[in-house]
């Protein structure tokens with residue numbers, strides 16, 4: 001029997017730690033506060049930001065989505081960002097991506113103060129990951145960090161394993177490769193120009209698909225001997241309205257050792273990690 005790596009049991013097991021930590025802050029008169037800056041009405045972003053707010057509130061933290069008009073100018077956008085960085089009542093802050101066209105040229109990497117950077121995108125935070133930190137309270141990118149939490153919960157060994165990550169984005173692929181390397185996996189970072197992707201995947205112990213190509217990964221990419229672990233980061237809306245990952249779940253689920261479903265796998269782990277990072281941000285919040 002293959003194992004379906006659902007997020008729900010992981011979150012059920014881990015959420016109390018977050019609730020307790022949040023309560024400690026509340027008992028000391030501090031309400032952990034996340035601000036989410038959303039510009040425009042990108043449909044997926046509306047859902048993601050709503051889910052982030054809902055989960056933060058579930059653990060007892062406060063979360064406010066600050067929505068700006070899709071035609072907001074660069075000047076106004078930057079003024080809001082500066083205000084949120086300066087606001088001492090805000091402990092965590094993220095800019096939901098993508099930004100609308102007229103702002104899309106802005107390099108957001110270092111816009112959010114490193115100590116409020118619950119997304120883990122700031123160079124100071126990425127540099128810790130790059131240098132090999134495996135500290136649990138690192139402000140690290142939420143999707144790969146959430147995947148590591150999921151792998152750990154299901155006792156999936158990483159050390160000494162061969163892993164292929166497909167997709168080299170700054171949000172998922174690259175930090176994922178670093179995290180797996182830091183945990184002593186042997187990692188191949190594949191991308192759209194990779195030539196021998198099928199055989200790379202067939203020979204890996206862990207395959208992480210993050211390329212946004214719905215149902216691309218069929219049985220052809222796997223060993224089909226129930227030995228491989230597959231983590232599907234992709235999430236695309238199909239013509240019939242349903243959601244699909246990068247993997248052809250129905251086609252491969254019985255021939256791998258374990259696989260994350262879409263939805264219900266990686267997505268909720270990302271949301272969980274935003275809240276986890278908010279509390280880590282507060283733990284390391286500068287005193288003045």
Ligand code: GUN
Nearest residue numbers: 094095096097098119171
């Ligand atoms: N858009 C898609 N994924 C993310 C994410 O992890 N963080 C932010 N800020 N925007 C996103």
